[in-house]
Amino acid sequence: MLTLTTATYDAIVAHARRDHPDEACGVVAGPEGSDRPVRVIEMLNAARSPTFYEFDSADLLQLYKEMAANDEEPVVIYHSHTATEAYPSRTDISLASEPNAHYVLVSTREQDSVEFRSYRILDGVVTEEPVQVVAALD
Amino acid sequence: MAVEVKIPTILRTYTDGAKSVPGDGANLSALLDDLESRHTGLKSRLITDDGSLHRFVNIYVNDEDVRFTGSLDTALSDGDSVTILPAVAGGAA
Numbered sequence: 704m705l706t707l708t709t710a711t712y713d714a715i716v717a718h719a720r721r722d723h724p725d726e727a728c729g730v731v732a733g734p735e736g737s738d739r740p741v742r743v744i745e746m747l748n749a750a751r752s753p754t755f756y757e758f759d760s761a762d763l764l765q766l767y768k769e770m771a772a773n774d775e776e777p778v779v780i781y782h783s784h785t786a787t788e789a790y791p792s793r794t795d796i797s798l799a800s801e802p803n804a805h806y807v808l809v810s811t812r813e814q815d816s817v818e819f820r821s822y823r824i825l826d827g828v829v830t831e832e833p834v835q836v837v838a839a840l841d
Numbered sequence: 842m843a844v845e846v847k848i849p850t851i852l853r854t855y856t857d858g859a860k861s862v863p864g865d866g867a868n869l870s871a872l873l874d875d876l877e878s879r880h881t882g883l884k885s886r887l888i889t890d891d892g893s894l895h896r897f898v899n900i901y902v903n904d905e906d907v908r909f910t911g912s913l914d915t916a917l918s919d920g921d922s923v924t925i926l927p928a929v930a931g932g933a934a
Binding site: 726728730746750752753754755756757758760761763764767776780782784785786787791792794795798799800801802803 | 849850851899901904906908924926927928929930931933934
């Protein structure tokens, strides 16, 4: 299960809405091994595409250096699908490379409702998990 | 050239869990061969069958993406820091 705060949930959805119709992407970092997503880091989609996202390579290095310095890891890796459902595509599955991360997909295809779903993606196998939104993390 | 190589989580199965390992080589290509001699299987996760760097793997030498410094021919010096990071990418396509 993915547990995150309302503030984090809202920040991810707002980012996805803002970048629509391009895909938005980012990370929620947390202390290593804690499974607590606490720090939302919006990333630029270097592909600037409605069907693809990729962190810029220099931004990616900066992000991982920053997380290493803080003893953090990417607890959540999120991106949006802007015309399709919030389910990992074949591309998402083949490129997933953080075994400990919750992969969050947000679909912004509907203007007045949002689909927010979370998955584990390990060795090509997708497992959906419940999402619990709380006022504050324990 | 003795360098330190930072290994991403997903490839630590090849390094007994180590976050960084020592390596040696005059250039990146030689370094990857050296790493392969102790961490069998690692190289094939980074290099495609035709011998080029995988499109969705980033390797940095001292913060420079090697795609801009000669790719596998990038020269190494003693004390360089090499970082391997899988791309974070995907999308509906």
